[in-house]
Amino acid sequence: MVNYSCTAACRHCLYACSPTRSGGVAGSTADGAYIGKEMAREVCGLLREGGCGSVHIGGGEPFLNFEGLIGMVRELRRARISLEYVETNAYWAAGSNATEKLEILIREGVNSLCVSLDPYHAEYVPYEYPLLLAKRCEEAGMGCFLWQERFLPDLKRLDGKKVHRRAEMEAAIASGYIWNTARAYGIHFGGRAVNIETEYSPFRSVEALLGDASAGDPCRNLLSSGHFHVDMHGCFIPPGCTGIRLPLAEVIRGIPSGKYPVFEALYSDGVLSLYTLARKQGFTAGAKGYSSRCAFCFHLRRGLAGDGAGGGGYAELDREYYDEALRYYD
Numbered sequence: 653m654v655n656y657s658c659t660a661a662c663r664h665c666l667y668a669c670s671p672t673r674s675g676g677v678a679g680s681t682a683d684g685a686y687i688g689k690e691m692a693r694e695v696c697g698l699l700r701e702g703g704c705g706s707v708h709i710g711g712g713e714p715f716l717n718f719e720g721l722i723g724m725v726r727e728l729r730r731a732r733i734s735l736e737y738v739e740t741n742a743y744w745a746a747g748s749n750a751t752e753k754l755e756i757l758i759r760e761g762v763n764s765l766c767v768s769l770d771p772y773h774a775e776y777v778p779y780e781y782p783l784l785l786a787k788r789c790e791e792a793g794m795g796c797f798l799w800q801e802r803f804l805p806d807l808k809r810l811d812g813k814k815v816h817r818r819a820e821m822e823a824a825i826a827s828g829y830i831w832n833t834a835r836a837y838g839i840h841f842g843g844r845a846v847n848i849e850t851e852y853s854p855f856r857s858v859e860a861l862l863g864d865a866s867a868g869d870p871c872r873n874l875l876s877s878g879h880f881h882v883d884m885h886g887c888f889i890p891p892g893c894t895g896i897r898l899p900l901a902e903v904i905r906g907i908p909s910g911k912y913p914v915f916e917a918l919y920s921d922g923v924l925s926l927y928t929l930a931r932k933q934g935f936t937a938g939a940k941g942y943s944s945r946c947a948f949c950f951h952l953r954r955g956l957a958g959d960g961a962g963g964g965g966y967a968e969l970d971r972e973y974y975d976e977a978l979r980y981y982d
């Protein structure tokens with residue numbers, strides 16, 4: 653993940669990216685915060701050390717800093733890590749230099765783009781843009797796949813030259829398009845998608861959520877390496893459990909005991925243990941309960957992340973993520 657800033661603020665964004673998301677870079681403007689050459693090189697070295705030989709580049713929106721993107725591509729090539737594809741929401745497809753960018757990428761060895769296409773993205777990027785980018789890719793000889801083309805028949809009920817907000821989508825596609833799209837994707841309700849689950853799923857009390865025998869089970873997927881992400885600061889982001897970040901170097905070489913209490917609580921004894929920790933810090937659970945145990949976990953972590961500069965003193969929690977996850981959903 654070369655950045656956190658994005659031209660969009662999709663309601664399912666697992667990383668809570670947006671135009672106002674800086675990525676936690678003090679003093680930076682949102683779209684200026686991008687992985688630098690040194691960090692790109694360090695991440696590539698760590699990926700090699702950890703046995704990862706193949707990646708994709710995502711964000712945020714990677715094309716917000718084209719030179720930075722080229723720099724990342726070069727560092728991957730230098731480290732002999734293969735690049736499967738670069739993700740983009742296609743916001744730049746109508747620009748006069750779009751084809752030139754594709755030609756530069758091809759010369760740099762990039763051979764595929766993953767271009768977002770679904771009702772959530774179409775709230776921020778006219779859906780003609782991904783289609784235009786796919787056409788330009790074909791003409792330039794760049795591989796391209798639309799993610800996901802099956803949403804096109806629904807989108808074709810709307811004007812593809814414009815973005816459309818919720819009311820228009822509900823009228824043209826279906827009143828339940830938000831939930832239907834989430835189901836079609838099979839999305840994980842983390843990041844900004846916590847709001848989707850909160851809106852559409854029944855709540856359970858904290859007692860009920862913690863009453864299951866599995867409430868104290870360790871959340872071992874926190875260190876799963878099946879499909880993980882590494883952010884612009886060189887931090888490992890667990891698949892699914894976003895909002896927790898650990899330095900990739902420590903994940904590979906050994907996580908110091910006692911340094912990350914939130915991570916340790918979840919990794920050893922699950923959300924039950926995190927609730928104990930949060931209550932000691934004054935956390936009060938919502939009277940209505942939560943839509944799932946993971947939604948409860950999100951709010952526990954948000955409480956522990958604090959509300960001041962530097963957060964609540966837990967280095968593994970990214971305060972900005974929690975704020976941005978709860979913004980833009982309307």
Ligand code: SF4
Nearest residue numbers: 658660662665712741
């Ligand atoms: S899902 Fe992609 S396009 Fe949408 S806000 Fe997140 S990073 Fe941006």
Ligand code: SF4
Nearest residue numbers: 871893918923946949
């Ligand atoms: S309870 Fe928290 S740490 Fe465990 S799987 Fe859910 S989101 Fe991840």
